[in-house]
Structure formats: structure tokens, C-alpha cells
Amino acid sequence: MAANGNSTDFRDYVRVIFARGWWFGLVTLGTLGLAFFYSFYVSTAGYTARNEITVSDRNYGSLPKDIVRGSDWIRRTTRAELDLKRSVNARSIITEAAGATGKKLSEADAASMVDSFSDDLKVVQSKEGSFIKLSYSAADRKLAAAVLSLFIKRMIASCVIMQVQELNAEVETLLSLKERLSDEVAAAEKKLDEMKTVAPELRLTATTMALLRSGKDIATMPSTEQAVAVFLELQRDIIMLDGEIADTGEQIETTKREIAAEPEVVPTRRKVEAIPAVAEAVKKRDALRLRMAQLLANSTAEHPLVKQTQAELKSLDAFLSTAATQSTVEVVLEANQKRGGLQEKAAALTSNLAGLQQRRAKMVESAEKWREKLNAMPADLRIVRDATLDYEKKTNNLSLVTDKLVQAQIKRSLEIDQVGTYYGPTCDPTEVPEKSDRPKHALHLVFGFILGIVAGVFVVYAMEFTDHSVKDQRDLRLYTKAAVLGVVSDYNQLKAVVTMTSTARAAPAKKYLLAAVLVVLAALLAWSVWEKWPRNQPKETLPAALSASTVSTIEEAMKMYSTPAADLEKYMGAEPAEVSLTPAVESAPEEQPGPALSE
Amino acid sequence: MATFDVAFDQAVAKAAPGVSPSQQRMGAITTPLEEVLHTVEKFDFDATRLVVAASIVGEQYRTLKTNLSRFKEMEGVGTFVFSSSVKEEGKTTVVVNAARAFARDRGVKVAVVDCDFKRPGISAACRVQGKAGIEEVLANLAPLVDCGVYSKRDNFAVFTIKARPGETTELLSPAAVERVIMELESLFDVVLIDTSPVLSTAEPLVLGAHTGGVVLVVKANSTQRESVLYAQGRLEQAGCRLLGLVLNARPSYVPRFWWLRKYDYFQDEYRYKAK
Numbered sequence A: 001m002a003a004n005g006n007s008t009d010f011r012d013y014v015r016v017i018f019a020r021g022w023w024f025g026l027v028t029l030g031t032l033g034l035a036f037f038y039s040f041y042v043s044t045a046g047y048t049a050r051n052e053i054t055v056s057d058r059n060y061g062s063l064p065k066d067i068v069r070g071s072d073w074i075r076r077t078t079r080a081e082l083d084l085k086r087s088v089n090a091r092s093i094i095t096e097a098a099g100a101t102g103k104k105l106s107e108a109d110a111a112s113m114v115d116s117f118s119d120d121l122k123v124v125q126s127k128e129g130s131f132i133k134l135s136y137s138a139a140d141r142k143l144a145a146a147v148l149s150l151f152i153k154r155m156i157a158s159c160v161i162m163q164v165q166e167l168n169a170e171v172e173t174l175l176s177l178k179e180r181l182s183d184e185v186a187a188a189e190k191k192l193d194e195m196k197t198v199a200p201e202l203r204l205t206a207t208t209m210a211l212l213r214s215g216k217d218i219a220t221m222p223s224t225e226q227a228v229a230v231f232l233e234l235q236r237d238i239i240m241l242d243g244e245i246a247d248t249g250e251q252i253e254t255t256k257r258e259i260a261a262e263p264e265v266v267p268t269r270r271k272v273e274a275i276p277a278v279a280e281a282v283k284k285r286d287a288l289r290l291r292m293a294q295l296l297a298n299s300t301a302e303h304p305l306v307k308q309t310q311a312e313l314k315s316l317d318a319f320l321s322t323a324a325t326q327s328t329v330e331v332v333l334e335a336n337q338k339r340g341g342l343q344e345k346a347a348a349l350t351s352n353l354a355g356l357q358q359r360r361a362k363m364v365e366s367a368e369k370w371r372e373k374l375n376a377m378p379a380d381l382r383i384v385r386d387a388t389l390d391y392e393k394k395t396n397n398l399s400l401v402t403d404k405l406v407q408a409q410i411k412r413s414l415e416i417d418q419v420g421t422y423y424g425p426t427c428d429p430t431e432v433p434e435k436s437d438r439p440k441h442a443l444h445l446v447f448g449f450i451l452g453i454v455a456g457v458f459v460v461y462a463m464e465f466t467d468h469s470v471k472d473q474r475d476l477r478l479y480t481k482a483a484v485l486g487v488v489s490d491y492n493q494l495k496a497v498v499t500m501t502s503t504a505r506a507a508p509a510k511k512y513l514l515a516a517v518l519v520v521l522a523a524l525l526a527w528s529v530w531e532k533w534p535r536n537q538p539k540e541t542l543p544a545a546l547s548a549s550t551v552s553t554i555e556e557a558m559k560m561y562s563t564p565a566a567d568l569e570k571y572m573g574a575e576p577a578e579v580s581l582t583p584a585v586e587s588a589p590e591e592q593p594g595p596a597l598s599e
Numbered sequence B: 001m002a003t004f005d006v007a008f009d010q011a012v013a014k015a016a017p018g019v020s021p022s023q024q025r026m027g028a029i030t031t032p033l034e035e036v037l038h039t040v041e042k043f044d045f046d047a048t049r050l051v052v053a054a055s056i057v058g059e060q061y062r063t064l065k066t067n068l069s070r071f072k073e074m075e076g077v078g079t080f081v082f083s084s085s086v087k088e089e090g091k092t093t094v095v096v097n098a099a100r101a102f103a104r105d106r107g108v109k110v111a112v113v114d115c116d117f118k119r120p121g122i123s124a125a126c127r128v129q130g131k132a133g134i135e136e137v138l139a140n141l142a143p144l145v146d147c148g149v150y151s152k153r154d155n156f157a158v159f160t161i162k163a164r165p166g167e168t169t170e171l172l173s174p175a176a177v178e179r180v181i182m183e184l185e186s187l188f189d190v191v192l193i194d195t196s197p198v199l200s201t202a203e204p205l206v207l208g209a210h211t212g213g214v215v216l217v218v219k220a221n222s223t224q225r226e227s228v229l230y231a232q233g234r235l236e237q238a239g240c241r242l243l244g245l246v247l248n249a250r251p252s253y254v255p256r257f258w259w260l261r262k263y264d265y266f267q268d269e270y271r272y273k274a275k
Helices: A009-019 A021-043 A070-084 A087-102 A107-115 A141-198 A203-214 A225-262 A269-273 A276-298 A302-374 A379-417 A441-466 A473-480 A489-505 A508-532 A554-560 A565-572 A581-586 B008-017 B021-026 B056-075 B090-102 B122-126 B134-138 B174-187 B203-210 B225-237 B254-264 B266-270
Strands: A046-055 A121-125 A131-138 A424-428 A485-491 B038-040 B077-083 B110-113 B148-151 B158-159 B192-193 B214-218 B242-250
Touching: A009 A021, A009 A441, A009 B266, A021 A441, A021 A508, A046 A141, A046 B056, A046 B134, A070 A087, A070 A121, A070 A141, A087 A107, A087 A141, A107 A141, A107 A581, A107 B254, A121 A141, A131 A141, A141 A379, A225 A302, A276 A302, A473 A485, A473 B225, A473 B242, A485 A489, A485 B056, A489 B056, B056 B090, B056 B192, B056 B242, B077 B090, B077 B174, B090 B122, B090 B192, B090 B242, B110 B122, B122 B158, B134 B174, B174 B203, B203 B214, B203 B225, B214 B225, B225 B242
Parallel strands: A485 B242, B038 B148, B077 B192, B077 B214, B110 B158, B110 B192, B214 B242
Antiparallel strands: A046 A131, A046 A424, A121 A131, B148 B158
16 A cells, blocks of 8 residues: 655645645635735825926027026926925915815824925926926825925926026126226226326327327338337348248258268179179179089080180170279269259358348347337337227227126016016926825735735645654654554544535535625625725816916016015016117127227 | 465365354364353444444555454464554554454454553443453453453454553563463454553553564654654564554545545545556
């Protein structure tokens, strides 16, 4: 009977579970029950309202790109978010939302909502700042939507206010700068005027400067101006001459280097042999000499062939000696011709340089003369020139700043006029969520069931491994090595099976009753799950006051923060009207002569 | 049972008419037990211990009987001491049901002797009581035949204890045990002795040393493996022969509805069928 029971079979692993089936079932169903309890009674449901702010750049229009920047919106919204998530602001938003939707919040509920406000309200910004996603979770769906709507409205409002503040700050800075520069220009002008009154000749000198700058004919000028012109001419010529001298010196150096690179040619043997006719003759002579040696080894010197060869050799030697002298002379002459040319060029350049230097010395002498003349002239010429240049520079700066100021004012007026409509952040009305964020019951139950099976198997196997009792005849044989005479089944179990079966056959009514009870229980369970299962709520809308999430004017934004009227005036500013577009464009300055020169 | 030579059986039947071949083989005496022992019509068995013969468990007892009678045939061992390592492993149930399995062969004379003086169970299981107790027989105060009760219908005799637990001391002297065993073996073909646990008492050791050997009853899912090993060592130390083990009350692990349909014949064949 107990044959071949030594190896472990797959059925043995199953047996372990069946042997403690009650424990297994208890643990599995217990875990499933816990998951059920958690899913339907512990985890709470809520609603999440979602909305998105778009900061679109497609409406830039003709405005330059640097006027509206997405990064500005990232900065502003981040600041606004941090500010609005503070508990004071959170409380005011929640209270207002509850009031507007007609929900009555208890003090404890409001406090808990305020506490978890920064966690419940999530703000995600895109990298480019083109959109911002917002969501808010709360137990009541209408309240969630209202809170989110209010939050967005306030966020945009504070961003707008921030924007206006920044624009105003820029304009103010430029205005103060302009004021300062205007003062400086006035001071420079005053100085010029003073000089004019003090020295009567200054009029002349100023005119001279203007003439010099205009490049008119020197012949028409008075003597002083002539002196200046000639001096300047001389200076210019000297500078040009200096350049020429430097060029010539460089050329000389180059030529010297070339001469050094070109070596003096000396006749050598190798050079002669390089001529192809000579090389051929040499080769032929060597062959003849070899042949000669062979002939002499076999015959006497009187042999006609020997004599003929000797004659050929003699003529070849004569050719070679004449060829050597002639070609050597040719090669050497050719090589040294280039060198001679270079040396001639160097000599010519050197003489040229000497002439130039002489000329320069003369010019310098004459310039010195003119300088002495000029030095004798009044020193006011230089002072006036400096003052004039200073005045021109300051005028230029002022015009630049004025330009910038005009641009800033245009930008401010544009942005303030078209807040929320032209290029600012836009947002659709916040909708009341229809579906609740119910816990995922199916997932919980399936997960609980799987976890239960795992836990059941774990428990059952743990019990099996800690139980050292005899399980079957294989255990006996393995441990005692004695024969197993008989195996007796559990008779009570057998009797129970027989009894159960016979009873069930005898009384089918009981079976049906049991089945009916089970069906009723299952129906109750299914009904409770059906009732608790999440489903969509009917559509609902927010009151009109809350439905729009955007701010269209600055007045609206300011009202939301209840700023005093004085501040509002300041932010709105009468200043844009002060510097209007037209005169600003006209006054865009070019290089204008100072007021002193215009007369 | 092994089949013997048919010619031998016929010769025996001719020489001694009325005696079955199996009786001849088991070497039983021909004196009918009704004449020797106090006889009852039938035992009133305790229903909790009784196993229906025509059932799986009844078949398993018959298998046990077959394995035991193999000792009788091969080695002439007819006296089996049933013991266990710890208490309450089902010794008495196994003994009574094994005796019933033996007694199904009407020609075999079977005796069940209760030697568990601490917790006697045979008289309660069969609901009979002899004129004298086995302790008196061992103390040589009464003859053996006064102790036994024979049931005609069940076809086996029972030797019970009369004394209450704790009253008896030092009954099992080797000489007395040897005398009583010899007397029993002369009367019966098969003697099944129900004793106390090996690990807690000395009776099975003494009895085992003077009989053919000891059969250890082990209860499945209850007895620790170490207990069985200790009991085995104890028997070896006392010079007893361990004939074998009987695994008792082994549950089935397949679900009931399945078990009834598929494995209601020999459920163990399912597990240990040859591969």
C-alpha cells in the first residue's frame, strides 16, 4: 500500500492547504472583509474641481515680444499662490465661497478646510508659463468649485495689480532719471552762455569749430583757423608718412630674409652628373670599361676590337670633360641671378626709406612751427570745445532716456487698458464637478482578495512547518524505518460524510431553505454595494457672481482687495496722459547742435 | 491469505472431518470455546468504537489483519501486544476492530486481553465483565477460564480487568506473564493484548519481551514524530520486537463532495499509486 511515497508531489502542497482549510478560508475572508470595510466605511469620498488658466501669447499682436513675457506670469502667479495660501486668505476665500453658494459650514469644518487648504489646492505651472492647472478637493462639490473659482479670480487680480505696480515703478524710475539729466543739460548750457559773455573772441572760436567740423575750404578761413587747418593737415601727413616708413622698413626686412634664404651656388660634381646627357655618357663609359677588361682577359692589346673600344672610350672621356665645364658655368649663373635681383631691390628700398625720413623730418619741423603759432592763440578755444562736447553728450543721454520713458508709458497704457482681454491670463468659468473621487472599490476588493489568499497560504504553511506531528505513513516510514502494518482512516469523518449525504437526501427542504438564506444574504450584500457604488451627480452651476473666474479691469482687481481710492488713483495714474504719444515721437533726438551754437 | 497445496487441504479434511483447512493451518485446538469459557450471545459494543465491516475502514482493518496473520503463517507468532507512544491514540478501538476482522473467519479462535491497568477499556468497549479479572489470573488467584467471556455471534473471547485503576501493583512479573501467555496460546490461535503507552508505563515492555512482538498504534496529525522515535528506542532497549506500526485516524484532505464521488473506494491508492 505504501509504495513509492518518497518523493514530494504537487498534491502534497495542495494537501497542506486542504488540511487546514478552515484556517485558510478564515484568513482569506477576513482580509477580504477588512478590505471591504476599508473601502466602504473608512475611506471618504470627495469632489475635485479643476480649471486651467491660459496665458496665451498668440494675442501679442504688433507689440514687441519683450513687453509681455510668460516668465513674468510664472513669477507673479507663484507669488500670488504663496500669498493666497496663507491661512488668513484661505479663510476669507472659504467663507466667501460658502456664503455665495449658500452652504452652512460649521466652525470645525471651516477650520479643517483652512488647515488642509494648501494641500487640497494644487497648482501646476507649465514650464513656459503658457498655462497653469489648478484643482481643489472638498467634500461638497459646489463648494469645491466656488472656492476654486474665487481662488483663480483673486490670483489673477493680484497678478494684474503686481503687473501695474511693476509698470508704474519702471515709469517712475525713468521719470526721475529724466529730471536729473535735464538739470545737467541746463547746467552745461548755462556754462556755455557764461563763456560767451566773458570772452568776445569765443564766438569766433566756436564758429571755427563748427567750420572745422563741416570741412569747408581753408582758403576762406581767417589766419587762426588757417593755422589750425594747416597744423592738422601736417599732423595727418606725418601720420601717413609714418605708416609709409614703417611699410618700407618691413619690405627691407622681408627682402633681407629672402636673400638669406637663397644660398650662394657653388659648382659641384653631383650637380654636373644630374644633367641627363652626362649621366647617360657616364653609364656608357662604365659599360665600355667592363667590356674592355673582358676583351683584354681573352686577347692581346693588338686585337682590332680592343683598339676600337679604346678609341670609343677616349672620345667619351673628351665629351665628358667639355660637358662638365660648360654645364657648370650655366647652372651657377642661373642660380645666382635671382639673388642679385633681390640685392638690387634691397638697395633701392633703403635709398627710398632715407628719402622718406628726410621728408618727415622736414614736415615735423614745419608742424612745430605751426604749433608754436597755435600755442600763442587764446586758451579759450580748448575750454569752449570741451564745454561744447560735454553739452552735446548730455543732450544725447537725455534724448535716450526720454525715448525709453515714452516706450514704457505706451506699454503701461496698453496693458492697463486691455487687462484680461488683450494678452493677459484667460480662464473658462469653473464647472461644478459631476463625478466624485470615490475610492476604487473594485480595486480594493480584488486587492484584498489576492492579499487574503497570499496571507492564507502564508498562515497555513507557517502552521504546517511548525507542526511536527505524524501526517501519514510516509512520515512513519521515513522517521522510524519500521514497517507500516496498516492505515486506518478517520472513521468519524467518514461517518459524518455518510450522515450528511443521507440527511440531505432525506430532507431536501432544508437544503432549499439554506440556499434561500444564502441567496437573500447575497442579494443584501449586492444591494449595499450597489447603493454605495459611485455614480454621476446631476449637473449644477455656480451662482453668476462666482461663475466668471477672470478679471477684466483693474478697478475690479482693486475692488477685490479693497484698496483705498487714493492708491487706486495712483495705480491708474494720470501720468500716462502727461506724456502723450505724439510729442514723444517728435522729440526723439538726433545729433542736435547745442543751443549756444544755434545762434 | 496464501494459497496452500489443495491436495494437503483435502487430506486434512479427510483425516479430521468437521475441521476446516484454515483451522488446521493455524494450528488451533478443536475444542469449542463455548464449552470452556463463559459464553454470551453477542457483545453489546460501544457504538463510538465500532466500525461497520462493509466500509472503507472495515476494509482497512482487514488489511491490517492480513498483515498480522502473515507473522503467524511465516514465523508462528500469534500473540500481538498493541501499544502506543502516548495515551489516547486509539489502541482499544484498533484491538477490538482487528479482533472482529480476525473473527470473521469462523474457524480461527481469537482472544482480546486487556492489560492496560491504568485505563482499562475493553470491558467498556464490549460491555462485558468476566467472573475474575486478568489481574487475579496473573496473581494466580483465579483460573484463566474464569476471566474470559466468549461471544458466539462475534466469534472471539475477551479477557477483562476487574480491579479499579490504581488497585493493582506489580502484577507483571516475567514468570506470571509467561505462564498466562502460554495458557492463552494453547487455547487461542490469535491473542491481541491491549496495553498502556510505552513512554509512560512498563507493561508493554514486559509483555513484549515474552510475546511475539509489539505493534505501535500512531494517531495521525496528533502524535509527534519524536514520540514515536522515543518509543521505538524504548522497545529496542527492553529487548522487544517492533512488528510494525499502525497509523490510526488518518483524515482525508480532499473535499467531501469530491471524496465521495471519486475516492470512496481506496482513497490512499490515489496518493500512492505507482508512477
